[in-house]
Amino acid sequence: MNKTILLNNRPNGKPQESDFKFTNEDTPEVTSGEVLLKTRYVSVDPYMRGRMSDADSYVEPFQLQKPINSGIIAEVIESKNDSFSKGDFVSGMLDWKEYQTNNGNELLKVDADKAPLSAYLGILGMTGLTAYFGLTKIGNPQKGETIVVSGAAGAVGTIVGQIGKILSCRVVGIAGTDEKGEMLKSKFGFDAAINYNTTEDMTKAIADAAPNGVDVYYDNVGGTISDSVHANINRFGRIVVCGAISLYNSTSIPTGPRVEPFLIKKSVLMQGFIIGNYADKFPEGMDKLSQWLKAEKLNFSETIVEGFDNIPNAFLDLFEGKNKGKMIVKV
Structure with a gap:
């Protein structure tokens, strides 16, 4: 079965485990122009707390009883899209699901040989x-x-x-x-x-x-x-x-x-x-960060939590200061 994490309640104050709900659904079939993705790394970030509230902001709130999403590194398991091949790794704003399909329009290929995959959610993301x-x-x-x-x-x-x-x-x-x-x-x-x-x-x-x-x-x-x-x-x-x-x-x-x-x-x-605000300048930023990282002028720290089931707890740990550097869940 395909595990999915939904927003169960809108928090009042600090979020709780009960604000999340796990469900199971069938693994989706791939149609023409799509890829089937398997989640490998999930980013959890403090700004997501704002999306749990039903309030006007710079990004739409999460919907109740719908999947939460965040930055994710995924592996292409099956492809019917000419731009992607089986075995490719991609980053994008994706749902908290073990498996999902995507048309590829907002996916970015990432190279595991140039940097650890998790880095594309952090220092190179x-x-x-x-x-x-x-x-x-x-x-x-x-x-x-x-x-x-x-x-x-x-x-x-x-x-x-x-x-x-x-x-x-x-x-x-x-x-x-x-x-x-x-x-x-x-x-x-x-x-x-x-x-x-x-x-x-x-x-x-x-x-x-x-x-x-x-x-x-x-x-x-x-x-x-x-x-x-x-x-x-x-x-x-x-x-x-x-x-x-x-x-x-x-x-x-x-x-x-x-x-x-x-x-x-x-x-x-x-x-x-x-x-x-700086979307049109992303290539400039990526170029600078990549240069500094390659020259060993930048170091990075990650707190990696193991297991899809631990995604909500990793998010909650942000508010307890339990992370050193980027908080990431490895699935």
Whole structure:
């Protein structure tokens, strides 16, 4: 049978296992122009929490009692499409199913000989492109400037920090454990790391780690951590708003310091974005990331969970900070 994972309920606050439902269906037959795909790797990402709510956003919400989808690497098991052959590996936004058919229009072939297949969901996929375009196009870091990255031990954060170092900047990472902080410095070359769970005064800790102030803040978390970074921002600083995982499960509108006074006083740019804004520039980003990876200027970290049945739990673990780098499920 063909296992499928559906959205069973819309979460109120933090998602639960009961918000997902497993079903079995027949493996589909391939018709002319289609390929039959077997899921090999599944990406789980914090932004998917927003799609579980029935709210207007930049992407349509998941539908109740319908399959959830995300970035997936799949193997072509059977092909009646001239563009694909049996044994090809492809990436695309696909359903959480063990097997599915596809017309191939939005599939991209990936080469297992050039990089591990899972890398095409991370550093050579949307994760890497998000880090590259957010930092370089909005953050616009200059040599010698200081970059602070929140959620720094996550998939995007680790890549942002490394690009910052390639561009000759001082990079400070904010993460949730001392172990993650040491990983940021030893594996990814960050200059300093702050454990927000054990730091009593985040504003002072950021000031100490960034003695010349913060020129670029790459924000993956929002909330009180970002308030502390904002207090250290330099004149003409740039704030890249990529994510707000600390707020995704809030059931009410949070309040906090108002940003307008310091934005005006220090002439700060604060801009949110989604990766689709840069779709026409994806070849540029892929070329840069591939060059840096080949030159061993980029390293990457993955947390790989085994088994199709563990996809929901891997997603839930994101909100507990259990991942180091990209969270991926190997099927």
